[in-house]
Amino acid sequence: MFYHKYRPQFFKEIIGQDVVVRILKNFLKRERPPHGYLFAGERGTGKTSVARIYAKALNCLDLKESEPCGHCRICQLFQENKFLDLIELDAASHRKIEDIRNIQEHIGFRPIQGKYKVFIIDEAHSLTEEASNALLKTLEEPPSHAIFILATTEPDRILNTIHSRVQRLDFRRISLPQIVTKLKLIADKEGFKYQEPALYLIAEEAGGSLRDAETLLEKIVLSLNPHFELSEELVAEFLGHLSPTKILEFLELISQKKIEESLNFIFNVYAQGFDLNLFIKSLLKTIRQLIFLKLQPNYAKHLETEKSEELIAKMKKLAENFKINDLKKLSSLFFEAEMNLRREPPSLLLPLELALLEYFEVK
Numbered sequence: 001m002f003y004h005k006y007r008p009q010f011f012k013e014i015i016g017q018d019v020v021v022r023i024l025k026n027f028l029k030r031e032r033p034p035h036g037y038l039f040a041g042e043r044g045t046g047k048t049s050v051a052r053i054y055a056k057a058l059n060c061l062d063l064k065e066s067e068p069c070g071h072c073r074i075c076q077l078f079q080e081n082k083f084l085d086l087i088e089l090d091a092a093s094h095r096k097i098e099d100i101r102n103i104q105e106h107i108g109f110r111p112i113q114g115k116y117k118v119f120i121i122d123e124a125h126s127l128t129e130e131a132s133n134a135l136l137k138t139l140e141e142p143p144s145h146a147i148f149i150l151a152t153t154e155p156d157r158i159l160n161t162i163h164s165r166v167q168r169l170d171f172r173r174i175s176l177p178q179i180v181t182k183l184k185l186i187a188d189k190e191g192f193k194y195q196e197p198a199l200y201l202i203a204e205e206a207g208g209s210l211r212d213a214e215t216l217l218e219k220i221v222l223s224l225n226p227h228f229e230l231s232e233e234l235v236a237e238f239l240g241h242l243s244p245t246k247i248l249e250f251l252e253l254i255s256q257k258k259i260e261e262s263l264n265f266i267f268n269v270y271a272q273g274f275d276l277n278l279f280i281k282s283l284l285k286t287i288r289q290l291i292f293l294k295l296q297p298n299y300a301k302h303l304e305t306e307k308s309e310e311l312i313a314k315m316k317k318l319a320e321n322f323k324i325n326d327l328k329k330l331s332s333l334f335f336e337a338e339m340n341l342r343r344e345p346p347s348l349l350l351p352l353e354l355a356l357l358e359y360f361e362v363k
Helices: 018-028 047-059 073-079 097-107 129-140 176-190 196-206 210-223 232-239 244-255 259-271 276-295 299-303 309-319 324-341 350-359
Strands: 036-041 086-090 117-122 146-152 167-171
Touching (some): 047 117, 086 097, 097 129, 232 244, 244 259, 244 276, 276 309
Parallel strands (some): 036 146, 036 167, 117 146
16 A cells, blocks of 8 residues: 555655644653643544654654654664554544553553553544543553553544643644645656646545545556556546546637537536536636636635646636636536536536526527
8 A cells, every 4th residue: 555655754754744743853852751642633644654753753762853763673663563662542443441441551561672652542532431531540640651642633522631631733734735746756656657737636636635645546556557647637537527627628618609519518528427516516616716817816826736837827828718707607607507406407417508508698
């Protein structure tokens, strides 16, 4: 699995969490780091990876500038998944008080290989109320050799009393360019060709989760002939919706007042089995972006966080072909078409066809 194979092993490899990394490095400079932490953030943002690196750094025998050395005995044990003083618990499946009591039975024993015993509890919000209360007692007076790291996607479900006894660090969603950078690294190391817009499409689908993006990239690569290039069209086809380039082609036909070609386009979208609801949503999102490109000169800078330079250039050129009122009219008509599509019309194409005929003022 790509997300396992290319999992960060050092703080310097962590993407998009500079503030969290800086704080943890400062903790490492203390004679006695805090005993409890709450890593909060959306899935796939690096909580468990950072927790493992921090555990390695706490026990590293040759720490350099708060970064694990990677070559000492402890780091090698981590690399081989043989470090016995790292205990990981998935609270989604081990959520009962008995599971926490099992930790309590082992917490008193001194570390076997390192300086600290590190307990990482993933999905900590899944613990039962009894288990959470038992964990609270452990967090109140832990042995000096014990470190607890709770990871959660739902920090509001963690007891307030636990919050007050740990250091909370919030993990941000990872930006599209940062995800694309990591996907490029994987693609280069795996040796397959790719188009940058294709990687942006994968990153956008992942919704800020680097792990989801890496998993999706692997699925798409495995579904392709090894000699194929990872193109925007192939990724869009795999995801089941039209590529951004195709959406722009459709709007280009509309800007040129090509009625027949525009109607044929939506017929082909339907004939090829694409989801018409997804098509309209992508269309509305693009129209909105074209409106802001015309209204705000600096809006293109904002788009750089989610689209390739090539695609932004095409959007700028297309925006010049429309008037603001035309785009507003299109947005209104296709928004109405989306609502009508939910009412199960006699023909699924009818709401889209009516929107086009209304826009072109066909009588």
